[in-house]
Amino acid sequence: DVKVTQSSRYLVKRTGEKVFLECVQDMDHENMFWYRQDPGLGLRLIYFSYDVKMKEKGDIPEGYSVSREKKERFSLILESASTNQTSMYLCASSLVGSGANVLTFGAGSRLTVL
Amino acid sequence: EDQVTQSPEALRLQEGESSSLNCSYTVSGLRGLFWYRQDPGKGPEFLFTLYSAGEEKEKERLKATLTKKESFLHITAPKPEDSATYLCAVQNGPNAGNMLTFGGGTRLMVKP
Numbered sequence: 001d002v003k004v005t006q007s008s009r010y011l012v013k014r015t016g017e018k019v020f021l022e023c024v025q026d027m028d029h030e031n032m033f034w035y036r037q038d039p040g041l042g043l044r045l046i047y048f049s050y051d052v053k054m055k056e057k058g059d060i061p062e063g064y065s066v067s068r069e070k071k072e073r074f075s076l077i078l079e080s081a082s083t084n085q086t087s088m089y090l091c092a093s094s095l096v097g098s099g100a101n102v103l104t105f106g107a108g109s110r111l112t113v114l
Numbered sequence: 115e116d117q118v119t120q121s122p123e124a125l126r127l128q129e130g131e132s133s134s135l136n137c138s139y140t141v142s143g144l145r146g147l148f149w150y151r152q153d154p155g156k157g158p159e160f161l162f163t164l165y166s167a168g169e170e171k172e173k174e175r176l177k178a179t180l181t182k183k184e185s186f187l188h189i190t191a192p193k194p195e196d197s198a199t200y201l202c203a204v205q206n207g208p209n210a211g212n213m214l215t216f217g218g219g220t221r222l223m224v225k226p
Contacts, residue, residue: 042216042217101205103214
């Protein structure tokens with residue numbers, strides 16, 4: 001019954017490494033999102049996509065990029081990881097229209113940058 | 115700037131002890147207020163959407179209410195399985211799906 005799958009649950013990377021976080025959804029949702037979650041700060045939107053090859057910046061896009069080549073897959077890329085990007089990363093998807101903010105989340109990817 | 119503040123940060127209850135979680139918001143034009151539940155090691159799971167002051171939604175032991183400045187999540191006779199972090203979020207933009215601002219969450223612990 002898995003709906004939003006994040007390929008890596010735990011990653012440890014070194015400063016300056018390139019990091020790929022992959023997310024796949026099987027619900028044929030149009031919208032996909034990447035959030036990061038930090039204690040006391042809640043969830044903050046990094047990027048979202050409302051269609052294949054389309055992307056929009058969220059509140060904190062600096063240091064990140066995204067790729068959506070297929071409808072079901074949305075990737076988050078850290079070109080050069082830094083220690084302040086140590087966080088829990090959550091992928092989500094939703095339908096368009098009235099259900100657009102009823103998000104289905106993945107289990108999260110906890111990234112540690114040393 | 116839109117803000118969402120949840121209180122308390124943590125709440126310990128005995129099984130059966132009813133209580134309420136608060137979500138205060140400052141937003142320029144509320145389009146919707148959302149409650150999610152997050153279990154440890156998992157992503158948030160949708161609970162409710164509220165759109166206008168006076169609206170209420172219920173699900174099992176949970177009831178969410180909305181005023182013009184805040185929302186409450188009332189938990190009646192909680193059970194240990196209600197232990198989780200509860201997140202609220204507001205939709206503040208014209209395009210659904212891209213303008214959610216989340217609060218920091220309330221971590222609820224219900225002891226048997």
